[in-house]
Amino acid sequence: MKAIRVRKEKVEEVRKLAEKIGAKDKRRFIKPVGEFVEIPILDGYERFFEGYEIIWQSSPVENPRKELSELLKDRIPKELHRSIPNSYKIIGDLAIVKIGKEIEKYAHDIANAILISNPRIRSVWRDLGKEGMIRKPRLELLAGEGSETIHVENGCLFKLDITKVMFSLGNHHERHRVAKEVDEEIVVDMFAGIGYFSVPIAKRAEKVYAIEINPEAYGYLLENIKLNHLDNIIPILGDSMLLTPEGIADRVIMGHIFCHEFLEIAIKALDRRGIIHYHESTPLKVLERPLMRVQKASRIMGKNCKILNFHKVKNYSPGVVHVVVDALVY
Ligand SMILES: C[S@@+](CC[C@H](N)C(=O)[O-])C[C@H]1O[C@@H](n2cnc3c(N)ncnc32)[C@H](O)[C@@H]1O
Numbered sequence: 001m002k003a004i005r006v007r008k009e010k011v012e013e014v015r016k017l018a019e020k021i022g023a024k025d026k027r028r029f030i031k032p033v034g035e036f037v038e039i040p041i042l043d044g045y046e047r048f049f050e051g052y053e054i055i056w057q058s059s060p061v062e063n064p065r066k067e068l069s070e071l072l073k074d075r076i077p078k079e080l081h082r083s084i085p086n087s088y089k090i091i092g093d094l095a096i097v098k099i100g101k102e103i104e105k106y107a108h109d110i111a112n113a114i115l116i117s118n119p120r121i122r123s124v125w126r127d128l129g130k131e132g133m134i135r136k137p138r139l140e141l142l143a144g145e146g147s148e149t150i151h152v153e154n155g156c157l158f159k160l161d162i163t164k165v166m167f168s169l170g171n172h173h174e175r176h177r178v179a180k181e182v183d184e185e186i187v188v189d190m191f192a193g194i195g196y197f198s199v200p201i202a203k204r205a206e207k208v209y210a211i212e213i214n215p216e217a218y219g220y221l222l223e224n225i226k227l228n229h230l231d232n233i234i235p236i237l238g239d240s241m242l243l244t245p246e247g248i249a250d251r252v253i254m255g256h257i258f259c260h261e262f263l264e265i266a267i268k269a270l271d272r273r274g275i276i277h278y279h280e281s282t283p284l285k286v287l288e289r290p291l292m293r294v295q296k297a298s299r300i301m302g303k304n305c306k307i308l309n310f311h312k313v314k315n316y317s318p319g320v321v322h323v324v325v326d327a328l329v330y
Pocket of ligand 1: 171175197241
């Protein structure tokens with residue numbers, strides 16, 4: 001699936017041209033990626049965009065609404081058409097869709113329409129949330145078969161079973177951003193999962209200690225180390241509260257949104273000074289809370305702390321955001 005990659009200031013010009021000549025692929029949304037924007041185009045139209053960068057979109061943002069409502073218009077009563085999902089997640093070749101209570105009677109029809117409208121999809125699952133500290137997904141199979149897949153992101157391969165471990169597409173930019181910052185360092189990833197951060201980081205780091213408590217996620221972490229031909233990740237199965245190595249890291253990744261109790265352990269992992277990437281899900285009313293928590297933990301550990309960066313990763317729920325704090329602790 002091809003797209004034209006342009007700088008943000010060029011988007012309008014190129015979008016208008018693509019629409020005028022019928023080149024724009026309406027099944028995919030225009031997708032911002034950092035400083036750039038990807039404008040999806042139909043195969044065969046590349047030649048009209050000489051001088052522009054044409055890319056292969058590895059994780060496109062599908063625009064299913066038009067096709068889905070078209071496919072479902074005779075099956076679902078008109079008053080419910082507004083509740084037909086206008087997006088769904090694609091992980092590898094599997095789709096995960098949120099379906100509101102008011103339309104759940106038609107969940108299987110919606111799933112079948114997704115399968116028909118997107119031949120790449122092998123099965124469709126209903127998203128029912130996540131459970132506990134290991135963030136185990138609650139999913140219900142609606143159509144098709146299979147729950148194990150390989151997802152490609154930023155040139156890395158992630159094998160996983162979507163019913164056993166989560167994969168947050170919304171953290172994609174954050175994973176890419178942090179991996180780019182790493183340079184021949186020792187990194188500790190305290191909540192490694194299947195290697196979301198560890199795998200891209202290992203491509204640039206000297207060594208990554210990847211700690212994961214859930215044996216199922218750990219199993220995939222081992223597979224993903226092999227799949228990506230990495231030999232500098234040290235996988236550790238168990239609780240990072242107990243197993244985080246001390247005094248060795250240039251950088252610590254705390255990629256769990258409920259992990260403030262682990263801040264002092266993260267600081268202990270640093271080799272005197274280093275950077276901590278601390279994630280938290282915080283209500284907008286107490287947006288400063290993650291900053292205060294990092295500063296407090298540094299004080300308790302007798303360290304100074306300089307905030308390098310503080311930004312939103314994504315919306316978590318109404319009034320609650322997932323944020324990350326980058327702090328230099330010394
Ligand atoms: C939700 S995932 C991280 C998602 C990731 N940051 C991303 O970019 O999508 C968090 C992982 O931390 C693991 N975990 C939770 N508590 C842990 C602990 N005490 N020690 C080690 N791993 C833990 C969970 O099993 C899960 O695989």
